[in-house]
Amino acid sequence: MHAHVVLGDRDGGTKGGHLMHAVASPTVEIFITTGAAVLNKEPDAASGMTLFK
Numbered sequence: 001m002h003a004h005v006v007l008g009d010r011d012g013g014t015k016g017g018h019l020m021h022a023v024a025s026p027t028v029e030i031f032i033t034t035g036a037a038v039l040n041k042e043p044d045a046a047s048g049m050t051l052f053k
Contacts, residue, residue, distance in 0.1 A: 003019040
């Protein structure tokens with residue numbers, strides 16, 4: 001697989017490049033698209049997290 005990633009940090013900055021190896025803990029959000037996509041996040045009352053809907 002040839003995969004690219006964009007990762008966000010706590011300060012709102014991002015880093016991007018090729019994904020060679022990854023370990024995610026405790027959560028990870030993965031989106032696979034075939035073209036342009038609009039992603040929206042909304043607060044989730046049950047978890048208290050902001051999630052993609």
